[in-house]
Amino acid sequence: MFKFALNFFMLFDLNKSIEILERTPAALTTLLQGLSSEWIFASEGENTWSPYDVIGHYIEGEKTDWIPRMRIILSPDKDKRFVPFDRFAQLKNDKSKSVDMLLNEFSEWRRKNIAELKEANLDEEKLNKKGIHPEFGEVTLRELLAAWVTHDLNHIFQISRVMAKQYKKEIGPWTKYISIVNK
């Protein structure tokens, strides 16, 4: 069991993290661009997020979460407290923008943020530096960046689940094998 656990998980690797971070906006654009609004605004019911909401959430993360927090960790300032991240900020948006506009905005922010990440020339010492998360307390830059990658994948997961569920009533007995619709 221990051997299995050792082999199973990856250790944080900056280049392999960037591989995911730079693919996410393009993968989501390929999946969502030009889709009918029934898919884009689909949700899992009241107070749940649509693919449109999730793209807004990614943008908020680019603007106020991941790289701004890296800046705090790496800055010479003594105060290492992160600004709290509003996980619901995108729900206050007026939805006047099309999803294609949001996807462009996300891609552009991400491109700039990855450039800043690369320019930071992170080494082990910098990755071990800490910031103060408003809820969790001390976290390392390594954990923050790993969370950024995992967060990307988590919301691809969410978007595909939300869209799949729309056909829950249409797939008949296949609910047995396509269990995503019941989650």
Next chain:
Amino acid sequence: MFKFALNFFMLFDLNKSIEILERTPAALTTLLQGLSSEWIFASEGENTWSPYDVIGHYIEGEKTDWIPRMRIILSPDKDKRFVPFDRFAQLKNDKSKSVDMLLNEFSEWRRKNIAELKEANLDEEKLNKKGIHPEFGEVTLRELLAAWVTHDLNHIFQISRVMAKQYKKEIGPWTKYISIVNK
């Protein structure tokens, strides 16, 4: 509650289904092409599928499941029994092909199959026709096609979950909000 349920689910729509079916290979290519092998061959432990295995599974579906079953349903033959689908066929592959080769193969099969789907000129009458699933018994063409779409999204969901889990040990306290790593 009843009103909510009515609004929540989409009814099957051929064009909206094709929107997803034609995006899936491109979205997966954008996500996976050129990724490090640690991501491509990552799994959730013994006897679970890697992104590589899942792409092989999509190809098997194109070759032997969805459109071949549509052909049985629409054919003038009396025998409407589907050939059982081997959900583990791709695990017998020799893995000599790169994931990029598999993604190309999937894209090519999907392109041909969508062309055949469009050429079938499906109307309500045809969508109500039935085939005999080896396990489920009678299923309609509508259910089969809805399952195809949902199955696409289900495996995007799976791939993003498998990759996210690789950083389970690296994200520290963020496991609280990025719960995908615990699934």
